[in-house]
Amino acid sequence: MIEKYNQQIFQSELISRDLSWLHFNHRVLDQSEKEGRSIVDKLKFLAITSSNADEFFMIRVGSLYNYLDYGKERIDYCGLRSIPFKMKLLGDYQAFAALQNKIFTEKLKPEFAQNGFLVQGLEELEKREKDKVTHYFEKIVFPMLTPMVYDSYHTFPILVNNVLIFGVVTKSLDNKDKKKMSFIQIPQNLPRFYELDRKGKTIFVPIEEIIREHLGDLFKNVKIVSSTLFRVTRNGDFTLEESEDDEANFIEEVKKKLKTRKTGRVVRLEIESDHDKWLLRQLMSKYDISPENVIKIPMEALMDYTGLWQMVGHEDLRHLLPDRQAPVPPISMSEYEDQNMFKILKDRDILLHHPYNTIDPLLDLLDQAAEDPNVLSIKLTIYRLAKNSRVVNALLNAAENGKHVSVLFEVKARFDEENNLKEAQKLQKAGCFVIYGVGSLKTHTKLLLIVRRERDKVTRFVHMSSGNYNEDTSKLYTDISLLSSDEGYANDVQEFFNVITGHSVPDKYTYLLTAPRDMRDKLIDLIKNEEENAKQGLPSGVVIKMNSLQDKDTIMAMYSASQAGVPIKLIVRGICSIRPGRAGLSENIEVRSIVGDYLEHSRIYYFHNNGKPLVYSGSADMMVRSFERRLESLFLINDQLLKQQAINILAYNLKDNVNTYVLNEDGSFTPYQPEDQKRFNIHKEFYKVKREIVMNAKLF
Incomplete structure (x- = not known):
């Protein structure tokens, strides 16, 4: 059957979007095997593939289930209808997940010891190390754990999306009662690994192994039949209904939709290969999923490779990350060093190529605009922001200095919705004019317009970009952006802002x-x-x-x-x-x-x-x-x-x-x-x- 699907797929003039994405994640995974990369760099790419897969299941597979669950038909670009396409897609992902686990267990783990760290279970620890782990469990972990039983008296709990969960099967000591299953969610605010130092070598102990070792403390005077680690991924694909209601209702609608990600239908179940078969049958029945949705993780592997970020960011392993070269000056701005950006841009345009060029010229322009008494207004679109954003700080400063600040905050930026709401409300409280998106359209454009009075006229300065106003990602993503005071650009950008913030239909744009x-x-x-x-x-x-x-x-x-x-x-x-x-x-x-x-x-x-x-x-x-x-x-x-x-x-x-x-x-x-x-x-x-x-x- 799969061969028949493959033949049909190849005959199509178009390649499936979702199957193409799987090939992309294979290319990212390939980086974790590249010669010349350090072990920590390889782990970084493995973590990225896991994060990518989480989003893929939440959004793309979730979108597919929006058709399947409501009996709607959809024909993919590759020519397959919904059910055959689901079989092909999930089958290919099964192969991808198997390759992930093979790379981790056979190629990356063997490199750990020679690079000064190990991932070990409790059985491999020395006595003094076990004592430390036990103390950590008793004082920190144990008080945070909450067993949730499911039986005829208790409803099936809503288990959190993308967190590690233990399914524990128990019976009474006399074996008279039926088997019961309980669930323990590992708190998300606990580190993925407990860290020990062994003569200068860092030992990472998985949190699930610590909890597994001490399950008896949570289930006293009953027989533990089995404990199985698993993880569910839920449909996170939602759309906002276009509404003529006021802004407050729109924000509440966003908040309400965000909550649905916590309760959406399960589209993937990752589970240990040495799992309790009765527990798995119960989970598959409750979640209405097929064997294709179940990803079995070998016991020697690791569930959820996003936890590897703890190693990637570890101070003792930082020397294993590749050195980043210092940014170089832009081609048209070779003498840049804390200069007056208004003066420079009146002389010439600047093209920034990140991360090879720093984002500082743009940030300095915003800072100078916030302080300059001749600046009248600043207009900006925001899609994703850095933590402790200099962009937000500059806008807050500009508002405090009496400038008119207009910000279009895209609160529908996927997985950044909550942060964007928080930052937008902060700006609004400071006196900025904030617009929370434009109806059903997502504002993805990246535009900045600064209006400055100069004697008897005004000059407008613009910034247009392929990337976000985010100084963190500007060091990691390649993007280009243009800074200019050209009137043609300024007219176009101002007209586009009028379209976004008002009710304007321009005749034409010159350069946009x-x-x-x-x-x-x-x-x-x-x-x-x-x-x-x-x-x-x-x-x-x-x-x-x-x-x-x-x-x-x-x-x-x-x-x-x-x-x-x-x-x-x-x-x-x-x-x-x-x-x-x-x-x-x-x-x-x-x-x-x-x-x-x-x-x-x-x-x-x-x-x-x-x-x-x-x-x-x-x-x-x-x-x-x-x-x-x-x-x-x-x-x-x-x-x-x-x-x-x-x-x-x-x-x-x-x-x-x-x-x-x-x-x-x-x-x-x-x-x-x-x-x-x-x-x-x-x-x-x-x-x-x-x-x-x-x-x-x-x-x-």
Whole structure:
């Protein structure tokens, strides 16, 4: 049956979004086996794959169950209907989870001892170490644990999403009573591992093994038949109903929907391989799940690899993490050092390429705007924030100094909803004008507008970005952003803010492509222009770097252009639904994915335009959600130096031969293995870029 599914999938012109995501997580997992990475760096990537999988089940598999549970039919891009697709998807994930566990147990654990740390159960500890663990359990852990019995007198408890839980089966000592099952949720505010020092070597003892050893303290005068560790993942996919009600009701609706994540239907059950079979049958019945939803974890492995972040962030192991190179100055701002940002931006535009360039010029601009008596207003969109955000602090300072501050806070930013609500209310209390999203649309665009009075006129300063206003992720994600005082940009950004915050329908934008207004149509027009040029024998070409490609209309436009002879080169980090290299369909389309030290988050769209390139960047991927359900923007890069800088970023991405994977026609990815080429690792080479390299960059 699976072979039949695979054949049907291959025949489709499009690749499944969700199956493509699984291939992406395989590429991330591949980093945990890469030669040259330290053991802690490898553990980091294993933890990332586990976190990715949690979100995937909560949102993507949860979305699938929104169809299955209500008897709705859905045909996936690969051509499979809902039930066959579920079987294929969960079957492939089973194989992925097995590979995760194999890598951890057979490849990573054996490296622990030689790197100065161990993961050990209680049976491997020395007596004095066991005494410390017992003291920790009695004084800290035991008072926090609450057994919850399920029997004819007690209802089945609502077990928390994505936490470790013990299912304990008990009987009376005389064996007269029926078996009962109880549940103990391991508190989320306890460390995943208890740490011991053994002659300079750190010993990590899993919290579940400590509790398992002392279960008798919780179940006295009864017989413990079995104890089984498990973890449930619930459907976290929800939509907010568009409402004409007031802001307070909208916020309450968000809070109410967030609570549903704690009680949503179970879509995955992870359980120890040495589990109690009776307990598993009870859980599967209660949660209405099939064997495909059950992931069995070997006893020698670890359940929930996100717990490895405790090791990755451990002070004693920090020396095992790769050194991060200090940021270099932007190409157009080589002399930057605590200068007046207003003066610099009136002289020239600046393109920041993170993390190779620091985010400080933007943060300094905000700080200076907050203090400058001539600044009249600041408008900003916020999607995700750093902890202890300098952005928020600058806005609070600006409000206290009497400036008009308008902030569009996207409270529907997935898994950041609660933090965004809290930060937004803090700004509102300080006197900022805060807007909590725009109806059913998610505001994903990243825009800043500062209005400053200068003698008898005002000058507007803008910032437009592919990434969030988040100084933490700017050190880990590759993004690009543009700072400018150009009137064309300023008019467009101000007009877009009027659309977001008011009731405006602009005639046109000079430099922006916006969604849901016309971004898809404009991008298709740009692709068609390349197709027409190719048909007329003129030079043509498309190069696009993005996070995800899933929109069918733009994919079909690229297929048509490919058939006309347009060379199309795509750099897609994650989901990719286009099928390259198929005869008669996409011979001229190449797709590669870059996965390495940094998360590739920047979006750059290049169109050859008969030798007069058009280059855009911004917040949007080629996704249905980006074009139809989000407020997005792409900005045209006008300045010749900065345009060349963006072209060079694309050229370097195409030149990379260390972090690159190539998409095959069947939807699989193969590591790029060049012959006799010198290693070219963009995550190192971008620190060395000079102006002369940028000015000579070419794509075709």
